[in-house]
Amino acid sequence: MKKSALITGATSGIGAACAQIFAANQYDLIITGRRSEKLEEVKKHIESSYPVHVTTLCFDVRNREETIASLNSLPDTKKNIDILINNAGLAVGVSPIDEGSFEDWDRMIDTNVKGLLNVSKTVIPWLKNQEAGHIVNIGSIAGKEVYPNGNVYCASKHAVDALSQAMRIDLVKHGIKVTNIAPGMVETEFSLVRLYGDENKADQVYVGFDPLTANDVAETIWFCASRPAHVNIADVLILPTAQANAVTVVRK
Numbered sequence: 602m603k604k605s606a607l608i609t610g611a612t613s614g615i616g617a618a619c620a621q622i623f624a625a626n627q628y629d630l631i632i633t634g635r636r637s638e639k640l641e642e643v644k645k646h647i648e649s650s651y652p653v654h655v656t657t658l659c660f661d662v663r664n665r666e667e668t669i670a671s672l673n674s675l676p677d678t679k680k681n682i683d684i685l686i687n688n689a690g691l692a693v694g695v696s697p698i699d700e701g702s703f704e705d706w707d708r709m710i711d712t713n714v715k716g717l718l719n720v721s722k723t724v725i726p727w728l729k730n731q732e733a734g735h736i737v738n739i740g741s742i743a744g745k746e747v748y749p750n751g752n753v754y755c756a757s758k759h760a761v762d763a764l765s766q767a768m769r770i771d772l773v774k775h776g777i778k779v780t781n782i783a784p785g786m787v788e789t790e791f792s793l794v795r796l797y798g799d800e801n802k803a804d805q806v807y808v809g810f811d812p813l814t815a816n817d818v819a820e821t822i823w824f825c826a827s828r829p830a831h832v833n834i835a836d837v838l839i840l841p842t843a844q845a846n847a848v849t850v851v852r853k
């Protein structure tokens with residue numbers, strides 16, 4: 602039977618790159634995001650490139666009712682997914698803790714932590730029914746270390762790290778694998794979003810070194826997803842060669 606993957610935040614960056622790689626490996630896809638036109642673009646591109654079917658679901662992971670209703674609107678046959686990639690997420694703002702805004706903090710916590718929980722709580726029963734499956738949570742190096750002005754984003758990704766460990770413990774008896782992926786600096790729309798759409802500032806983030814590409818991360822996720830049934834890659838920290846930790850990047 603054909604395999605399928607549910608990927609949140611597949612309208613750009615790491616999520617869109619995962620859609621591409623899983624489709625290239627014959628997975629049918631369910632892709633989600635808030636920008637419906639981007640979702641349709643990804644679907645069109647993938648379906649014209651690979652013999653797979655792509656279902657799009659447009660919702661904001663922060664909206665619990667909408668998330669649950671949208672995911673549950675799938676027919677039972679499409680709920681037989683093999684892998685959930687909890688990728689939707691963002692950072693907003695770079696400021697010391699006393700200067701951050703409540704609004705930015707809410708966006709990060711509501712998306713990265715509560716959004717991931719909204720999706721997971723809805724999908725885990727589908728995997729339990731199968732007594733098999735794989736959840737890949739996209740954490741970050743920001744979930745392993747804390748860096749200046751990263752405060753709430755780092756806290757949200759530390760929460761993802763903890764949830765990956767917790768899910769692994771609670772779901773192991775159901776044969777469900779859980780993988781935490783913790784990338785360093787990846788050039789996507791991430792910095793544009795974090796820096797409120799300022800393209801010049803966002804470009805500066807990646808000047809003088811080769812950052813990871815979305816495809817580098819997606820290939821790592823595919824490696825984890827394609828291991829034999831008895832192998833679970835629990836946690837992967839993946840960095841650009843020029844980055845040693847959250848604050849040490851060599852720029853030329």
Ligand code: NDP
Pocket residue numbers: 609610611612613614615616633634635636639660661662663688689690691692712716739740741742783784785786787788789790791792794815
């Ligand atoms: P992008 O901004 O390119 O992609 C983020 C994706 O998340 C988009 O598809 C966006 O879709 C989706 N998204 C954001 N907010 C919501 C929401 N409220 N509801 C639904 N979907 C949402 O960034 P990346 O690809 O880099 O980010 C993907 C993940 O990787 C994030 O969790 C990020 O924290 C993590 N990460 C990124 C790193 C980096 O350096 N880039 C490093 C480490 C981790 P839409 O706007 O259409 O809703």
Ligand code: 8X3
Pocket residue numbers: 740741742743751784785786787847
């Ligand atoms: C994104 C990577 O270093 O900006 O999670 O926190 S970093």
